[in-house]
Amino acid sequence: MKIQILGSGCAKCNQLKESAETAARELGIAFEIEKITDFKEIARMGALVTPALAINGKLKLVGKVASPEEIKPLLQQS
Amino acid sequence: MPSIFTPYEWFARWCVERVFGLDPATRLGSSLEFFLYDVPKVLTLLVMVSFIVGTLQTWFQPEAVRRILGGRRRFFGNVAGAGIGIFTPFCSCSAVPLFIGFLKGGVPLGVTFSYLIAAPMVNEVAVALLWGLFGWRIALTYIGFGVALAIVGGIVIGLLKLEKWVEPFVWEVPLGAADVETMPLRARLKEGWRSMREIVGKVWPYVVGGIAAGAFIHGYVPGDLVVRWAGPGNPFAVPVAVLLGVPLYANVAGVLPITEALVGKGMPLGTVLAFTMAVTALSAPEMIILRNVLRPQLLAVFIGVMTAGIIAVGYLFNVIL
DSSP states (O other), rough: OOOEEEESHHHHHHHHHHHHHHHHEEETTOOOOEEEEOOHHHHHHTOSSSSEEEEEEEEESSSSOOHHHHHHHHHHHO | OTTTTTHHHHHHHHHHHSSSOOOOHHHHHHHHHHHHHHHHHEEEEEHOOOOOHHHHHHOOHHHHHEEEHHHHHTHHHHHHHHHHHOOOOOOOGGGHHHHHHHHHHTTTTTHHHHHHHHHHSHHHHHHHHHHHHHOOHHHHHHHHHHHHHHHHHHHHHHHHTTTGGGGGHHEEEEEEEEOOOOOOOHHHHHHHHHHHHHHHHHHHHHHHHHHHHHHHHHHHHHHHHHHHSSSTTTTTHHHHHHHHGGGGGGOOOHHHHHEEEEEEETHHHHHHHHHHHHHHSOOHHHHHHTTTTHHHHHHHHHHHHHHHHHHHHHHHHHHHH
């Protein structure tokens, strides 16, 4: 499973990355995580507000630092 | 005059006299009373305002805003953009994706700017602090002038037809679409609660530190010193306050309580309003980030229009009050 964190690299993006990693690890999902900091790429994926989280290339969360508990169902659905 | 803050006054007075055994007329006593009155009052307002705004914000997700503003004409579009900006404060790190997304979504450049000016300027922290420190009239005045400035600034930038100074890649990015989630009211309130905790958690040390500094000024700095430097007699106080405000991004919570103490000693309120606007709307990090999508010429026009507007607001307010 590919998890992408979209954002210009501010503190919130790092928090979201940690949450996503924790969630995936606790669910025992094999994943790779990638940070996208290029504004063109962020816009292309459709995020208007950062930080954002995409799973397998599809935007799932926009503009908030979600907790691992909130990210888990998104991972399970994907 | 009794108000909703009367219990806070009573609490501060009681602490100073009974708990610390100090006379509120002494320097230490008056500093302490200032601190014990302001901290609970401002934090209460911050909790309230950020919860309300955080909840309202869920109705104005960026995708929804883009749909509302897309293809709007001048003036009405600017008014709508600036108005919506009241409810949607955002982190400066989102300025660029928003800018690209709005332009690509058919929102005119001037309308995009109205939104980009109003959203960070009229934010819950600034409004809660102005309300707590200077009263609700000043907070409303700030919102009113902020929105007016966003409307005028956006119209001016729209009339100048500066699309040519937007970095070309912005027009070339293919635009992805995100699903807009519909939320039940419960989820919106939860979102407001989360947003409130995030903001208060981040801002409270600045509030306490700023009020402590303000309390010191209140008790110990002589008034004539303030009046000489920042008083009505100094015609350059407004532009100097604006220049000082630019590098102080995100510290509006720490610096406003200091200005409260200065106002108590004779600094005019218009200077404070201009200063607050400069802190929130002309932040250096946001300008650096906007440089990604704006040619230097357009960035200069933006900064110029904003600086002139904010200084004008400061003078205007000092004259009418």
